[in-house]
Amino acid sequence: MSRAPHRISAAERRARLGRRHRLAPSARATTAVEAADAVIGLHATDAATVHLSACARLTHAAITEVERALYEGVSLVRLLSMRHTLFVVSEALAPYVAASTGHAIAAKERRTLVKHLLEDGNGLDEHWLADAESAILAALATHGPSTGSQLSAAVPALRTKITVFRGKKYETVQGVSTRVIRLLAAEGRIRRDRPRGSWTSSQFTWTASSPWPALAAEEARTELARRWLIRYGPATEADLKWWTGWTLGHARKALAAAGAEEVKLDDGVSGYVAPGDTEPEPSVEPWAALLPALDPSAMAWADRGFHLDPEHRAALFDYAGNIGPTVWWNGEIVGGWAQRADGELVWRLLSDPGQDASAAIEAEASRLSAWMGEARVTPRIRTPLERELAA
Structure with missing residues (x-):
């Protein structure tokens, strides 16, 4: 007779965040790499985040610790990866992120750009x-780190403009510079510097x-799923599919290959x-955190009901479903914060x-x-809340 799956409560899920995400003071990291690895990757669409x-x-x-990791030791790197979004991940994890998600995105970017050309x-x-790509690499070899504008000045091809969606009502003229540079970065042939x-x-x-x-894509997806389970489990198939941007089939195969153990959540899902990660989390002291917009601790699940009261969504999310700056208490989002023009930090508790x-x-x-x-x-x-507080 099979054993019933272990049940993990919402309270236990919140308890895991303090230690595993390095948010409780006693669990904080000593290096930027440890901080990034604690959440797999840091959302990087906004440089400040x-x-x-x-x-x-x-x-x-x-800030100097983060900048050293990004631009001196390059132990942290930016990759276009999960959900077609820019993340900062550790150099050790980057090959798995690239093979599991980044390579497919880069291939699609190349196909689309060639089609438009x-x-x-x-x-x-x-x-x-x-x-054009060879000319960019030659310019970087000659001039060293360069902005997009400097590369366009050095490489005439980057000043080319093309008409996309010709004949459609949304036909438009675009410069190719950003797209070609973005493609080289997606393929790992260039990277963002200071x-x-x-x-x-x-x-x-x-x-x-x-x-x-x-690396083989399947192997890379398995490793990424394994690490994600450690940091974000318990979580559902739908959560992994959402966080990675994989197909449901890829998410299921990766969970199976990683040896994921089924548990039951409070809602019965x-x-x-x-594997074996069902014991209660070692306790940490009570903790508070002020996290930025799109922080991984707020964005890593499709269903965030265990740490976010649904009544707070309207104040804390934008129209596209992106979360703004949040205030946390013991693994639960309890409010939002903002910085005013004079530098003052202000916040409002929603409970x-x-x-x-x-x-x-x-x-x-x-x-x-x-x-x-x-x-x-x-x-x-x-x-809405960030705008109101910052005004």
């Missing part, structure tokens, strides 16, 4: 694209790189954990977590304000 997410998880929050009807094709400006800037320079070692929580949240806000210093951050993801 990378630093805010990493420093929230560091014992000694410091051919449709333009001006003799542009895959051979023209290869020559931005022009501060850590909040997205005007990156580009430098030459080397593609990641070749089947979830999965890493009453008690006096101890309020004191801890104020202390965490002070810690965040101290390491941010004179920096000003306006998230790309503007949500």
Whole structure:
């Protein structure tokens, strides 16, 4: 007679976040790489989010620690990967992320760009694209790290414009520069280097790189699923499919190959954990956190009901389903925060977590304000509550 699946409560799921995501003070990381690995990867569409997410998880929050990892040791790298989104992952994990998701995205990007070049009807094709790519790599070898504008000045082909969706009502003229550079980056042949400006800037320079070692896609998906289960389990098939952007079939195969163990969640739905990972989480002290828009701890599940009251969604999410800056208490989202133009950090609690929580949240806000210093951050993801608080 088969044994009934172990049940893991919503409270236990919240308890896992403090230690596994390095959010409780006693569990914080000492390096930016440890902080990134704790959540598999840091969302990187917004340059500031990378630093805010990493420093929230560091014992000694410091922009210099994150920048060293990104631009000196290059132990953290940016990859176009899960959900066709830019993430920062550790150098050790990057080959698995690239093979499981990144390579397929890059191949699709190349097919689409070549299709648009051919449709333009001006003799542009895959051979023209290869020559343009070679010219970019030669320019980087000659001039060193360069912005997109500097590369366009050095490589005339990048100043080419094409007409896309010709004959349709949404026909438009596009420059190819951004698309060609983005494709080289997606394939790992170039990478983003230091931005022009501060850590909040997205005007990156580009430098030459080397593609990641070749791995079988199925092997890579299995490894990524295994690590995801450790950090985010228990979670459902739908959660993994959503987080990765894989097909449901790929998600199911990866879970099976990783030896995922079925458990039952509070609502009776089947979830999965890493093999044998059903014991109660070792306790940590009560903790508060102020996390940025799109932080992985808020975005890694399709169903976030265990740490987010559905009544709070309207205030904390934008129209596209992206979450803004959030305030946490013991694994639960209890409010949102923003930075005003004068640098003041402000927040609003959407539920009453008690006096101890309020004191801890104020202390965490002070810690965040101290390491941010004179920096000003306006998230790309503007949500109703963030806009209201920042006004």
